Amino acid sequence: MPRRHLTRALAAALAVPAILIGCVTAPDDAEVSAKATSMLKASFKEQGQAKLDRLDQDDMQKMCSVYAGKAPPKEVAERIEKANLASVKWPADGRFVGDWKNGEKIAQEGRGMQYSDDPKGPVGANCYACHQLAPQELSYGTIGPSLYRFGRLRGYTDEMRKYAYGKVYNADAYSACTNMPRFGHKGILTEAQIKDVVALLMDPDSPVNK
Amino acid sequence: MRAKYRRVAAGAACLFTLGAATALGQGSAVEEIAKYRAALQDGNPAELWEARGEDLWKQKRGPKNASLESCDLGLGPGVVKGAYARLPKYFADADRVMDLETRIVWCMVTLQGYTDADARKGPFGSPDRKADMEAYAAYVTSQSRGITMAVASNHPKEQEAYRLGEKMFYFRGGTHDFACATCHAEDAKRIRLQDLPNLTKTEGAQKAYTTWPAYRVSQGELRSFQWRLNDCFRQQRFPELVFASDASIALTMFLARNANGAAFDAPAIKR
């Protein structure tokens, strides 16, 4: 066989597996997502209070993962916000504001819900990890906006107190796919703790509003 | 356990003092921390782990009484120099993508005769128990210092691992709805005073990935990139990431490849 033909035959033989590989390498996005999820679930083991069900996503977690840190389309965002707002359990006594001094402690407390944490130990909101609040605390993070003078700037109104409570309870009710945890919805904080955090933001005597 | 956290707490207090000492400026506090890190560079105790790792690497160990010297880390049997800068990669003999630790486990099984379970035991050290795996990681990574990161994506399984890792990076779950992306997908963010690298961008991924393993002064231990991933998930309120699991390989692939082009610069030292 002339050399040229041999080369051509070889090329043809090589082309077939190349095409096959091409098909295998480009599964669609949903397929990759599904595989990533099942691979994740197989790659974790329960430890302390963190059981494997923490990897079971609800609608918000699933949808917001799909949009990979970008804002979801309007109709998806509205669906998430509506469902999350409906889940907010408002205080039975109609009061949203507790004790700001305790709120400050909750805002500083970083423990809670990690597998290394004592399940009977304190659970905080760790607000300072992401937000500026009282000006005395210099060690604050910047993932969330500054909340310095939260109440003073927005006004000490009933509406704002209710909003602050709802936002801490379930942030996705107001802003779908926010980075902020849903402290009430997920049972991280108790109703009384959320009221204390709201006081830190909304009490005129709180250092946040000085 | 408590003792360890005490020491961490003392470290945090020092950081706070630094912040207060430099008046109100956040920028200057960050600069002071950078100075503190620079002062630690000389005499990095990570070298103790590197030396121990090299010694263990060359020792005859395991049921087959063999050393790891002929382990193929991707550049051929026995080649350690530069190997880490090419990992994770597809290995034909195992027909899968492996990161450094997975490959070391493979070599411990095939060359030294350990069972897979034994090779995976106790990957992270504590004051009471030093982990051989972290010493191995310190030694092997030190042999890639100064070498440009060049993680391949030629094989379909390498491409797949990258895509899976990317999906996992954005996977939100747990009690706090956190994903890796919650903290590591934007520029110039901080948790408290700790700067967060944006791991979705080349610059951030390079800066982060090329500086692990690191000796953590606050813990008095050398910590591997595997440990870094595990501890992120702990703080994410997820269950425990299994050592050398498929997800950890995929995530490592995503982050390592994002760091391509930078000179590897570890084992490093961190607060």
Place this chain on the structure above:
Amino acid sequence: MADPMKIRASVVGDSTEVKVLMSHEMETGQRKDAQGKTIPAWHIQNVTATWNGKTVLSAQWGPAVSKNPFLSFRFKGGAKGDKVEVTWTDNRGDKRTDAAVIA
């Protein structure tokens, strides 16, 4: 037994610069464990360095020195190829000697 030290020695002008990394817990005796029990002190007490057998550094250490200590010092003299030896002894009586050649 304790892990080996990492010693580097190099000629700088008319002196020799020695850098030593030691592997040691350096437990202060002030800390408590999870059960509230005091963790006993365990730290290096004496460090000596010799150059060709002659002592060039002698130090007494206490609990204030960090875990995995790093020691850097200079002495007058020393030439390429000379031997520098460092020895530490801790409060449990454990002892370690390692050597390096001046580069």
